[in-house]
Amino acid sequence: MRQTWRWFGPRDGVGIEDMLQAGVEGVVSALHHVPTGAVWTPEEIARRQAEIATRPDGTPSGLAWEVVESLPVSEDIKRQSGEWRAHVAAYRDSLANLAAAGIRTVCYNFMPVLDWTRTDLAWRVGHGGTAMRFDLIDFAAFDIHILQREGAADAFPEGVADQAARRFAAMDDARREGLSRNVVFGLPGAAENFSLSDVRDHLAEYATIPTERLRANLIDFLSQIAPEAERLGIRLCCHPDDPPFPLLGLPRIMSTEADYRAILDAVDLRANGVTLCSGSLGARADNDLPGMMRRLGDRVHFLHLRNVTREEDATPCSFHEAEHLGGGTDMVALIHAVLAEEAARRAAGRDDASIPFRPDHGQDILDDLRRNAQPGYPAIGRLKGLAELRGIMTALSHPLVAS
Incomplete structure (x- = not known):
């Protein structure tokens, strides 16, 4: 090797x-x-x-x-x-x-469109260091309430949309902006300058x-x-x-x-x-x-x-x-x-x-x-x-x- x-x-x-x-x-x-x-x-x-x-x-x-x-x-x-x-x-x-x-x-x-996707780039783990994380509820909150993609709520397993609505309601503006920035980081070269409108345009090009x-x-x-x-x-x-x-x-x-x-x-x-x-x-x-x-x-x-540690064994899941x-x-x-x-x-x-x-x-x-x-x-x-x-x-x- x-x-x-x-x-x-x-x-x-x-x-x-x-x-x-x-x-x-x-x-x-x-x-x-x-x-x-x-x-x-x-x-x-x-x-x-x-x-x-x-x-x-x-x-x-x-x-x-x-x-x-x-x-x-x-x-x-x-x-x-x-x-x-x-x-x-x-x-x-x-x-x-x-x-x-x-x-x-x-x-x-x-x-x-996305090279990779995480919702948190520096999630604190038990020993005090940080790791990247994908939180399914956070991602659903982004997809449904920030990106506002048509039909997004129906794309997640049962109960996820309701949890995402509560999670989103509890977020302040800084947390919402940070979540968007983390998700968009997976767009090559676009970590700092891709707008939600740009993301929507990319998604529309794959609609068919x-x-x-x-x-x-x-x-x-x-x-x-x-x-x-x-x-x-x-x-x-x-x-x-x-x-x-x-x-x-x-x-x-x-x-x-x-x-x-x-x-x-x-x-x-x-x-x-x-x-x-x-x-x-x-x-x-x-x-x-x-x-x-x-x-x-x-x-x-x-x-x-x-x-990776899967936080549940379902697909999709948080990890x-x-x-x-x-x-x-x-x-x-x-x-x-x-x-x-x-x-x-x-x-x-x-x-x-x-x-x-x-x-x-x-x-x-x-x-x-x-x-x-x-x-x-x-x-x-x-x-x-x-x-x-x-x-x-x-x-x-x-x-x-x-x-």
Whole structure:
């Protein structure tokens, strides 16, 4: 298992020196400043590679950009509207440029409008640190009473709308504004400047796109992109929906093992693969993460290892980001399945036997509480998670256990 770390670029509050001291082997990054739908040029790729390869004092870091997360898929591609054909062509060009630069693993997602959704970005947990949280009642209060989406009240399980009405009535203006800001944070690049009107406009554009249409659009996209990725030696890996259930009336197509199986079978190339995110998928009680790794492992190209605590087992449900060995996912069983898949790949002579993973998210603890890093990406919380995951890997690989 290849130990990697997500880095958002020079403005990230967790820097190159932090990664080195965490003992990571490679870096996960992206060109967040390049507009979605535009080509990632060789010059911009080389600039990010140089930033990763260099310490603040100008000496070599020894680190390299190994995984892209993510090369974004435009809303036009997802809807097959507007400039979608030009955006597909640009995507192909970006893949070629990444391959020429030696980068072979590319994570992406096909979530409409929202990249991820939380109602609280700094929820206080028992030990005094903070975690990101999705509160179903808060979200319903936003959807029904702040966004005022038509039909929203009928989209939630019985009793949720009544609880949301009481919750909303108890909120002051600051709490309502904070809730809106947290939900909208999942809109890429829009954390501070997306209005509710903008959100409503985005939702309206998906009003005539049901689940099966969105799935067909993803298959069409992959039918055009995956053969080129295969030729270039690039491994594409689709991230699951976060959270893995419908929100805001939008279709969801990557929330379960069956969803992944449909896409993998429809475009049956090794280049068409999976980002197995144990946190996103773990927000559903019916997702068996170790089993998914065993059954889909041949096409798993990237791993996000994190845990969530489901506050009930219904779907949808409230949940919060747990410590890496807490929550509802059996991380020991999951890593055991990963190591078994890697052994099978080595026996088959595959060149991708070591699967890159990163300690995804993490609770803000100790100095994280003053660092003001990207929400969900603390330094010490992730370092703690990486150490715990590394301990499991070491134990399961030890001759006393492996034999």
